[in-house]
Amino acid sequence: MSIIEAKNLWKEYGRDVVLEDVHLRVAAGDFVTVVGASGCGKSTFLRMLLGEETPTRGTLLLDGAAMPEEPGPDRGVVFQKYSVFPHLTALGNVLLAEELEQANITARLLGRPRREAMARAQAMLERVGLADAADKYPSQLSGGMQQRLAIAQALMKNPRILLLDEPFGALDPGIRKDMHALILELWERLDITIFMVTHDLKEGFDLGTRLLVFDKTRVDPHAPNAYGATITYDIPLQQGLRSDDRLPAAVRAGLSSTPDEESA
Ligand SMILES: Nc1ncnc2c1ncn2[C@@H]1O[C@H](COP(=O)(O)OP(=O)(O)O)[C@@H](O)[C@H]1O
Ligand SMILES: [Mg+2]
Structure with missing residues (x-):
């Protein structure tokens, strides 16, 4: 099919x-x-x-x-520009995909679910070559790195x-x-x-x-x-x-x- x-x-x-x-x-x-x-x-x-x-x-x-x-x-999506949130770190951006999926947008992950989500987010950053940039903000990343981040974000929900x-x-x-x-x-x-x-x-x-x-x-x-x-x-x-x-x-x-x- x-x-x-x-x-x-x-x-x-x-x-x-x-x-x-x-x-x-x-x-x-x-x-x-x-x-x-x-x-x-x-x-x-x-x-x-x-x-x-x-x-x-x-x-x-x-x-x-x-x-x-x-x-x-x-279905994940990446645009030419501006897919990432400027006020969140790289890790925060990738984590956000996960947090938004939880019951409601204001509920931030806590405890073990949060640690697990952080580990998945970190692994995703590694997968796109941003392991060392987890704590950087988009403005501190090159254009190529920002697009790597946007790809990581799009892939977080498999x-x-x-x-x-x-x-x-x-x-x-x-x-x-x-x-x-x-x-x-x-x-x-x-x-x-x-x-x-x-x-x-x-x-x-x-x-x-x-x-x-x-x-x-x-x-x-x-x-x-x-x-x-x-x-x-x-x-x-x-x-x-x-x-x-x-x-x-x-x-x-x-x-x-x-x-x-x-x-x-
Ligand atoms: N929300 C919308 N309302 C009205 N027209 C739109 C809207 N979105 C796109 N269009 C029009 O549809 C056409 C195709 O746009 P688009 O899909 O962005 O083309 P491409 O990506 O191939 O450059 C354009 O003429 C655009 O102005
Ligand atoms: Mg277009």
Whole structure:
């Protein structure tokens, strides 16, 4: 069974069509990379997978059942920036995921549950390479370290699906290489399904087991938002066989080559 299935999925805001007629089946364990022009609905699609937005038409299934209409612990998310809380230390940020899961937001963990949660949080920081930064605040961390922290936070509840919206878009190319190694290691070790939006086509080909291109198949010059984007290419990728030659130059030219503006 597919972990995610979209059938004739549409998303409209008023009269603006963002996505139309999206069909997709994704198997558990896939690493799906998503590219497309700026504003074509990639983040919107991710937000629907998160449960933060609902489709206006069509079907979106999680494990064969209707996608819950709110985010849940089985789906973690990392944005390009600002996923971490500036007033909490690295450890506090990772711990927060756990504390929020407890009965209510004001109840902070105490005693043994707290010690256990601290141990899990510390282990998660180690896993993303932040073992020595537990007591630092985000402002004391580099951009790459902040994104490591955001990933740790997203993984604390053991999600089965990790949603990444241009998570490395604001980082220097050198640091991005380290982040690629980290995300591939986590994907393999934790046996999770990943959806990752990127503006970097090479990143999409290098990391994914499958690359999706979102694009509009019809355009009305007098009404730019009359039609939405859909999946125009769905390319299976295999280790050693990855090359962006497999996309026509015209498609490559239409993709955004800079990170999207954060809309949050
Ligand atoms: N909450 C919203 N209300 C109205 N329009 C929205 C909303 N969210 C996104 N949009 C519009 O949907 C389109 C797709 O946005 P987005 O998914 O952020 O694109 P991408 O991530 O591909 O750059 C944009 O035209 C954007 O303005
Ligand atoms: Mg976006």
